[in-house]
Amino acid sequence: MVSLTRFASRGLQAAALSGLLAHGAAAQEIVFKDQENREVKLAKAAERIVSIVIPMASTVIALDGGTKKLVGMNPTAKSAVLEGILSKIFPETKDIPSDVTAPNFVPNIEALTATNPDLVIQWGGRGNDIVAPITNAGLNAMLILYGTEQLTRDYMTMTAKAIGKPERIKELVEWRDRVQKDIEAKAKAIPEGKKPTTLYIARALTDIATTGTKGSYNAWYMELVGGRNASAELNGTVTINKEQIAQWDPEIIFLNAFEARLNIDWVYNDPILSLTKAARNKRVYKMPLGGYRWDPPNQESPLAWMWTANITQPDVFKYDLRAEMKTAYKTLYNYDITDADIDGILWMKDQSGSANYAQFKAK
Numbered sequence: 001m002v003s004l005t006r007f008a009s010r011g012l013q014a015a016a017l018s019g020l021l022a023h024g025a026a027a028q029e030i031v032f033k034d035q036e037n038r039e040v041k042l043a044k045a046a047e048r049i050v051s052i053v054i055p056m057a058s059t060v061i062a063l064d065g066g067t068k069k070l071v072g073m074n075p076t077a078k079s080a081v082l083e084g085i086l087s088k089i090f091p092e093t094k095d096i097p098s099d100v101t102a103p104n105f106v107p108n109i110e111a112l113t114a115t116n117p118d119l120v121i122q123w124g125g126r127g128n129d130i131v132a133p134i135t136n137a138g139l140n141a142m143l144i145l146y147g148t149e150q151l152t153r154d155y156m157t158m159t160a161k162a163i164g165k166p167e168r169i170k171e172l173v174e175w176r177d178r179v180q181k182d183i184e185a186k187a188k189a190i191p192e193g194k195k196p197t198t199l200y201i202a203r204a205l206t207d208i209a210t211t212g213t214k215g216s217y218n219a220w221y222m223e224l225v226g227g228r229n230a231s232a233e234l235n236g237t238v239t240i241n242k243e244q245i246a247q248w249d250p251e252i253i254f255l256n257a258f259e260a261r262l263n264i265d266w267v268y269n270d271p272i273l274s275l276t277k278a279a280r281n282k283r284v285y286k287m288p289l290g291g292y293r294w295d296p297p298n299q300e301s302p303l304a305w306m307w308t309a310n311i312t313q314p315d316v317f318k319y320d321l322r323a324e325m326k327t328a329y330k331t332l333y334n335y336d337i338t339d340a341d342i343d344g345i346l347w348m349k350d351q352s353g354s355a356n357y358a359q360f361k362a363k
Contacts, residue, residue: 032161035154036124036143045164046118046140051077052101052130053144056121056159058086058292062299062332063160063168067092071115072100076258077292083260084289085345089335107133119162147215149180152297171331172299179302183224183309186316190226196251196312198227199278200295202237204266205259208245211237217297218254225309226316227252242272252312253278255286257293262286263350282355285311290325290345291333299332307346307360314356321346321360 030042050072051057057073058080064070067090073081078098081087087094099111105123107130112120120134124143134141142162144155153173160169200218203209212234213219219229230250231240245253253276255262264284267273278284287304288294294304303325309317322342329337339362343349351357 028164030162030164032158034124034141034143034158035145035151038141038143040119040140040142040158040162042118042140042162046162048116048118049121049163050100050112050115050117050119051121052105052107053121053123054080055292055296055298056144056155057081057096059156059299060121060159060163061086061090061093062172062291063156063165064163065168065334066090067096069163070096071117072097072112074098074101074103074105076103079260080257080289080293084291084293085337085341086291086333088341089291089333105130109133109137113137113139121159146297147217149176149217149220149297149301152217152301156299175328176302179305180224183305183317187224187226187313190313190316194313195226195228196283197230197248198222198252198254198312199230199245199248199250200254200256202256202295203259204255204262207239208241209237209239210234218295221301221305221308222254222312225305226313227308242270246272246276249276251277251281252283253285254308255284256295257287257289258295263347264354282353283311285351285354285357286347288345288347291329300328303328310359311356314359318359322362 027044030045032040034040047069048071049060049069051060052074054074054077057070057077060070061067073096075098081093097111097115099108100115101107117139119140119142122131122134122141122143124145131141131143142158145151153176157169160166199210200222201208201210210231211219213229213232222229230248253267263286267279267284273279288307290300292298292300294300306319306321306324310319310321325342326337329335346360
């Protein structure tokens, strides 16, 4: 079992070091290349940050150890704050503006400039239409790319540098690396024939969407833990129907945490989906919602990997997830998470009857 004890210890050391270095780092010019190879130059460490990229709002909070520097976020990020535990840990997050952008990442320049940001975090690789309004307004933009764990580590590292806390990222990357390698080592022994087919449903309530394997972070960690992506044949995120899911007949179904009204009954009560192997064997799960949704890459990704591993290969992986969460939340947010908090994050009330889910109950 991977222990995060060292993680916690280093976290406290890093927090102390961060405080000692913060004043000096804040006064120095910061220059770096973003993931679109653009030079980002800040006269000093950014004190006011807007994240148009959805998961990065909570990541900024985790890197800085508080909410002081986050002055704007995507409304989809705000919904995670309000629905999840972050608004309990940091009640002031409820008051951070989310009208700075539409959910589709098109900036609302009037609202964005009103926040007077030092740095705006925006997606790269999705066209200049969502970037030019920011730079034309004379604002600093840092562009990041989605898709792989390495990209995630790199843009988290850039953000830590931009806010003047480069020392903070080391322990978080080391944690990700340690958990990933532990999973990889154990998964090597899993025969191909023992890897269940898994399907991640990115949308369900408006239309139904899932992804192929290439460029999909969800597919990456499903395969990392010893699963096989049932929709591997697709190219990118694709709208599908229930008949297609029935044809794939996945052994495990993961539902997204983005749709608040979505729960596992969407599968169990459906006349088509209820016939899948996943439904018949009670292997349908909604992704947890902690400091952020566990579906996409974010500061809590190692917890998502361990949760997925224990569900997908319960005979191989036996992480003490509740203990790991308690250590991680202390380090990420300086918060002593309660058993009731964990029950809420893992949807224990709704999912306690699912296969292999009793392992997550409080002891």
